[in-house]
Amino acid sequence: MKIQGKLFIWLSVFILAVAIVYGYWSKEPAGTTALFLAFGLAIMIGFYLAFTARRVDAGAQDDKEADVADDAGEIGFFSPHSWQPLALGIGGALAFMSIAIGWWLMYFSAPVILIGLFGWVFEYYRGENRTQ
Structure with missing residues (x-):
């Protein structure tokens, strides 16, 4: 680093x-x-x-003498099936379009952003992945 x-x-x-x-x-x-x-x-x-x-x-x-394999390992967990980034992307695009088109478009983009955000944060708290 x-x-x-x-x-x-x-x-x-x-x-x-x-x-x-x-x-x-x-x-x-x-x-x-x-x-x-x-x-x-x-x-x-x-x-x-x-x-x-x-x-x-x-x-x-x-380390100048290190190999590429020395830095291998687990990076983290990434959700393989989440649709929430798509909702956030669409909501963000609508929000940025509201700057150019009109602020009234923000009324439509804010719920899409909130649904995507809450869905992404809590996607593992429902169904079979829910903690007891």
Whole structure:
């Protein structure tokens, strides 16, 4: 994880340099603001990864002599049959369309988002997977 922190910190230095040069030459506020915000995001991620890397054990990616198989293992559980991301995607698309079309569309997208969100959070609390 140490290398990821270093990469993001160096990326933030590059983005800061680009933001300064772009802001000086273009005098365009929207792009300059976006670049400074990108700098802020990159520096936050870099410091978080560097901060976390000091508190966890060294991973396989930190060892120069490690093989690819050294980093193998369980990543996590991913639901193989969930339809809830589709509902959230449709609701999110409708919500973003409401910015362009009209805010009245948000009344239709909010229930779709809420149904998808609650369905995704509680999909393993019903049926045979319900805890007693």
